[in-house]
Amino acid sequence: MTQVLATLVLPLVLLGGIALAAVLDRAVPALVAGRSLKASFVGPITVASSWAVAQTGGTEHPDKVNWILAPILYFTLAAIGLSVVPFAPGVVAADLDSGIVLWGACESLTVVAVFLHGWSANSPLPLIGAYRYVAIGLPAMLLSMFVLIAAALPAQSLAVTDIVEAQRSVWNIVRQPAGFVLFLMLGLSLSLRGPFDYADPYDLVGGTTAEISGTARLTWWLARLAMLVSVSAMTATVFLGGYLGPVLPGFVWLVLKTSLVLVVLVCAGEVFARLPPDRMMNLIWLALLPLSFLMLVAVGVELLLWG
Amino acid sequence: MAIALLRRLAGAAPVPVFAAIGTGMRAAADDLFLDRRLTRANSIRHARILLVAGPVREADQDDIHRLHDQMLHPRATLWWKANAGPDFAEPTTWDEDDPVAALEAIHRALIDGTRDSEPDTLPNEPPNPWRGKGDYGQGGEGMMGGTPYGRPMAMTDDDLRDGLALDAYTAPFGPFLPMLPPGLKLSVTLQGDVIQTAELLRPPFPQAKSADGTVHALRALARFLPILGLDAHAVRCLDAARFLSAGTPIELTKIRQLLRWSGALAAIPPGIGVIEGADVRIRVERWLAALDESQPGTFEDSATTSPLKSARLVDLLRGREWSEAILIANSFDTETMIALAPVEAEDAEADDRDIEDENRMDHEGHGAGHPPEAHAHGAPGA
C-alpha cells in the first residue's frame, strides 16, 4: 500500500522538482549577473514551448535510434534513482536491499546515456563532448561509491531506508562533511552543470546538444533537470537525514532538504569556474579520490571506537 | 488546440538569435544580447533567426548560406547593416542601430505563420553522390572506401603527442563559431580532442577597440568567461562595460569579488599561449587588474604595443587540447589576433586548385586495375 502511494507521489515530486529547478536555473544566473528576477517564472515555460514548436534537427546519417534513446534513458535513470529515496518512514517506491548499488548503476548508465547522445550526432563538437564527459564521469563515479559506502557503514545495510534510520542519532553530513561536498560534485557531474559540465560546454557550442533542437532538445533539458532533482533528493536522504526532522511531517522535511540541496547545486553550477578536462581528471584521481578514502577510514575508525 | 497554445507561449519567449558578426560590429552584437527579449543561440540549430551583423567578406557569403540552411524551421534572416548574400530572394535588412524590435516582429510573424519560413538557398543534394553506389548501395566500398552517406571517412595519421596512428579529422572551423573571434576560419586537424595542425583560412574581422582600458578589459572578460562556464559573470561584465562606455560610473568591486570566488584564474592552465613571456593566465590577470579602480593606469596590453613578427596563432594552437585552444584564441584582443593571423594563403589557394584538378582525373581513373598496395583502407593485423 505504501509502495503504491510512493509510486504515485514520485512523478509529482519529479515534476515539481523539475519546475523548481527550471525556475532556479534562470533566477540564479540573473542574481549572479545582477539583473532582475522578473522573467524567471514565465521564462522556462515560454522557452520550452519555443523549443516544442521547432523542427527537430538531424545530421547526415546520425545513429538515429541511439540519438532518440539517449535522452529518454537519461530521464528514466533519473526516475529510477529517485525511486530508492524514501519519502516518509516506509513510503518508498523501490525498497531494495541494495538501494545504493542501484543508485550506482544509475550513475554508470548515465555516463553511457551522455556518451551516446554525443556520439550519435556524427558531428565533431558533440563527439568531443561525449568523450570528454567519459573521462570525468567515470572517475567522478568512484568518489560517490566511496562516499555512499561510508554512509552505509553505520547503517549496516545498503538499503537507503536503513541509511536514513541510522541517521537518527547523527546526520551523515557530520560524520563525513567532505563526503557531502564530494557527492555534490558528483551531482554537478551527473546533471552536466557548471564546473562539471564537460559534455555540453560553451567551448563546444553546447557539446552534445550542438546539433539538436525541437523536442529532442526539450527532452534532453528535462532529463538534465530530472537528474538534478534526483541527485538532490539522494543527497538530502543520505547526508541530511532525509525525512527525519521534528514537528513537520517527514515528507515536508524531505522536500525542504531536497530544495535546499537543489539551490546549492544550481548556485555552485553558476558560481565556480570549470577546469580543462585533463586537469579535472588529475584532480579527481590525485586529490578527491584520496580524500574520499580518508573519509571512509575516518568513519570506520569512528565506528570502531565509539560505534 | 495544444499547438495553438504552445505557439502563443512560444511567441512570448525570448527570440533565439544566432549572430554572424561582421566587420566592426562585435561590440554592438554583444550588447544586443543584453536585451531580455533576445537570447543568444550558440549553435545555429538552436536559433530561429540568423542575424548577420555588419559587412562580411565575399568568401564568407558561402558560410552564411550554409549556416542559413542548417537552421531548422521556422527560420528567418535579418541583415543588420550587412550586405545580403546573392541567393537570398527578398532579404530583410535593417540599417538602424537597434534591431531588437525588428527581430521580435520577425519572430512573432514566424510563429503566427504570417511570415513563411525561409526555404533553402543551396541545392538539396548530398555533398557527394552516394545513393546506389558501392557494394550495398550505401555509397562505399570495402572497409573505408567511397563516400557512404555523402562523405568519405577520416584517414589514419600519426598522433602528435603519443604517435598512436588513429584517424585524423580535418574540418574548417569558423568563421562564425561563437567561441572564436568573428571572421576567423581555421582548418583544424584533430586527433581526438588534440589539435594536430591548424591552418589559417581567413583572418578575423577588424573591430573597433574601446579607448577606455577598463571597458576594453570588461568586454574581453565577457568573451572569455563563458569558456570557463561563467556565463552570468560575463553578462555582469558586459553590463558594466555598457554603463561605463555610456559615461555612467559603476562599481566594479562586486565583479572582482565574484571572479575571485569563482577560481577563474586557477582554472586557466598555466603556460599555454605564451607570447612575449605572457601566457593566457597573465593576460587575464591584466584584464582583472584593469578593473581595479584603486590603481588607475596599470592597464597596458603589452602584446598590442609591440609588433608580433614571429608568433602565429596556428603555432600556438598546435598540440593543444580543444578547450585550451579556445582559451588561447580568446585571450587576445582583435588587433593582436589579426597580427597573429597573417594572410598568406592567397597563392596557396590557387595552387590547390591545380592539384585538385590533377587529383580528380587521377580519381576517375581509379577503379579496377589498381595494385593491391594502393588500398590503404585495409585492416591492420587480423
Added chain:
Amino acid sequence: MGLIDLAFLALSAIAIVSGWRVFATDSMVRASFLLLLSFTAVGLIILMLAAPYIGIATIFMMAVEMMVMALFMVMFMMNPAGLNPMMMVHQNRFAIGAGVVAFLGLSAAVLTTDFPTDPVDPGRQVIRDLGLEMLGPSMLIFETAGVTLLAAMVGAVVLSARTGRFGPSDAGSRPPGLEVGGEPAGRRVEKASGHGHHHMHGSHGGNEDVEHAERHPDADGHDADGGESGRRPPLRSDWSVGERTMPLKTEAPS
C-alpha cells in the same frame, strides 16, 4: 504461467536477441551497448533469482565496462561507426561447430543437473552472508583478488601508457617483421601519391562539384586535396602484405 515466468521469458528473449545483434551490427558503439543490454537483461534475471546484490552489481559493472570497451572498440576498428557494412564474424565453419558443441554441452548440463527446489527465504540477508563469507572463510580469496587486481593495474599501465618516468615507452622500439627476419611491419614514410588516399578524394568523385564551397575559386582551399602534401605528413598504410584488399563484406580484425 505467472508474472514471474513471463518476466523471465521476456528478459531471456531480450538477452538472446541483443546478444545476437552484437554480431550483426556494423557499428562498434552499437555492438558494445547491445552487449550491455544483453547483460542488463541477464542482471535482471539474476535479480529475480533473489540475488539482489549480484544482479544490480552485474548491471553496474557491465555499464562501465561496456563504456570502456566502446572506447577501445572505436580505437581498434577501422570504420568504427559501420558506415560501410562489414562482417563481424569470421572462421565461420569453426565458429558454428564450436557454437553447436557449446550449446549442446550447456543444454545437457542444464537438463541433467538436479536443481535445488527450495526457494531462498525472502527475509534472508544475502548481502550480509556474502560479507561474512568474504571476511571469514573466503578471506584468502578476497585478498588474492586484491593482488590480482594490482597486477592487472600494473600490466594495463605498462601496456597502454606511453608516458613514464624513464621517457616514452616506445623509444627505439621496432615492430617485428611479418615473417622471420623480414621488414618491420606497420607504417612507414613514403612519398605522397594520390593513389594511396583515394577515399580522401571522395569529395571530388562526381562529375560535378556538389559541395557549395567548391564553386567559388576563392572560397576555402581547405577542402582541396592538395592540402594533403602540406597538412598531413606523407604517410601511408602498408598492410598489404597479407593481400588484405578488403573485397566485399569485409572481415573485421578481431
Added chain:
Amino acid sequence: MQGLAGALVIALVAASIAAMVRFAPSGFTASLTEPQKTPFLGGGAPDTHAWQRYHVRYYPMTLLFIAFEMEMMFMYPWAVVFVEEGGKAMMEMGMFLAILSVGIVYGWREGIFRWQ
C-alpha cells in the same frame, strides 16, 4: 522482489513520459533537406564524417578505473558487516585497499592521469 517491481514500474512510466515529450508533434513534418543536415562548424562544411577512430587521451586511466571498479564491488558487502566484524573487517579491507592504492600511486608515477 517488490522493490524491484517498483523500480521497473517507475522506469516504464518515466520512459513513456520522456518518449511522449520526444515524439510530441511540433507542427513541422517536412523531412530535413541535405543542406540542413550539414554538421555545424560555424559556417564551414567538413571534408569527412566525424565518426572516426577517435583518439581518446585517457586509455590507461580507463583500465585503471576498471580494476578499481572491480574492487569497489567487494566493498559493498564489506560495508554491511563492518560494524559486526569490527577490527577484523577494518584490517582486511585496509590491507586490500593498501594493495590497490599502490596501483594508483604507480599509475601516477608513470603519468597515466595526463592527457596523453
